[in-house]
Amino acid sequence: MKAIQYKDYGSSAVIELVEVSIPSIQNENDVLIQVKAVGVNPIDMKIRMGLMKEIRPVEMPFIPGGEAAGIIVAVGGGVSKFKVGDEVIALTWKNAYAEYATANENFVLLKPEGLSFEEGASMVVNIGTSQSVLFTEGKLEKGQKVLIQGGAGAVGGAMVQMAKAAGAYVIATASGNGVALAKSLGADEVIDYKLQDVSGIAKDVDLVADTAGGEAQVKLFQVLKPGGKLLSIAMPPSQELAEQYNVKAYFVVSDISAKTLQSGIDLIKAGKFKTIVSKTFKLEDAAIAQDFLTAGGVNGKVVLFID
Incomplete structure (x- = not known):
């Protein structure tokens, strides 16, 4: 599969588009998601630049991204809330800048009907x-x-x-x-x-x-x-x-789980919450997307999409 990866901390120049194996489900409560869109967050750049390595070290080479929307293509043996084919939004914590990613079902929610994958990926964090x-x-x-x-x-x-x-x-x-x-x-x-x-x-x-x-x-x-x-x-x-x-x-260190997301999902369903996607970029343009967000003055969310 295609994925964004870097092998060392640094500027956006360290970002590469690579081919890696599709991840397999390692935990019985995990789901495998075919990723359609990924949210770009300030923490992505902080991790890449090494600013978080004391409290959140990563193993290199590293696939960034913690927020995704897509379609479930496989489920672990202990998963009870979702099935193959469900369109979902998820907090993956890492590895979301890729065509496939895994997530624990406790950090996954069904994508509200009427939302695009790009809109879905813009709301979790x-x-x-x-x-x-x-x-x-x-x-x-x-x-x-x-x-x-x-x-x-x-x-x-x-x-x-x-x-x-x-x-x-x-x-x-x-x-x-x-x-x-x-x-x-x-x-x-x-x-x-x-x-x-x-x-x-x-x-x-x-x-x-x-x-x-x-x-x-x-x-x-x-x-x-x-x-x-x-x-x-x-x-x-x-x-x-x-x-x-x-x-x-x-x-404040945020608690981002399906439970804390539910109130926002309810507001979306009630028409009382609008998702705001500022700009979308292709997965392969992840470095450009990160630099765009870093430059500041962005109103709304920056999102990567996968064709």
């Missing part, structure tokens, strides 16, 4: 991360005020929709075309962070969901009410600032 930040850790409730830093990005856009569906008052930051996108997703207010000072506009926020990190994260402390929370998926927040502003602040 987004929904699972949003659920983890907003509800599992953030305990967001109806009527509360949430600020989403990066509300037009892949994860941020999902957060806007899921927070709004839960009855929260949603403030999003965005720029350029992202301002209109965040509004279309349901944000009550959208702050253009390139033109406006977030800390001078948003006040008394219950929860800040930070998807961007960097120096901008520091100002987010100022918008929180005492006792509020700043949760980041980008970088650990300052505990000194958390103490200074009398808030809780920490880095």
Whole structure:
């Protein structure tokens, strides 16, 4: 089968298109998926560049990609939830940049009818991360005020929709075309962070969901009410600032499983959640796709497709 692979850490130049054997099912609870589309996520580049090797080392040569959509072509002896022919979305953790990949059935869901494979591959990480930040850790409730830093990005856009569906008052930051996108997703207010000072506009926020990190994260402390929370998926927040502003602040490691994805799937079925695919690339153009995402300013998800 065709697969994207690299043999050492580095820039996108290390990426190669190779021919390797189709993986076999090693666990009785695994399924084998003929991959039709793959989500491209920032962690893909962090792993490739070696930035994660202390906490998430990989064995070389390595096939990247943790998020896929496709068709089940084989099931392990212990699989009870799926059958051959099912169209699914899955968290594979690795090896998804390929024509075939395996996944544990606990991290697989039936693809909602009406969604393309590209749309299906765009939602697993987004929904699972949003659920983890907003509800599992953030305990967001109806009527509360949430600020989403990066509300037009892949994860941020999902957060806007899921927070709004839960009855929260949603403030999003965005720029350029992202301002209109965040509004279309349901944000009550959208702050253009390139033109406006977030800390001078948003006040008394219950929860800040930070998807961007960097120096901008520091100002987010100022918008929180005492006792509020700043949760980041980008970088650990300052505990000194958390103490200074009398808030809780920490880095969130997302729990992405079929269970955490179900609420998002229900919203899709109810017509209350839109998947946003920013741009698609062929599998063999994975290096170009990663560089496109790394360049920034992407509204929505970057997806690889396999003919």
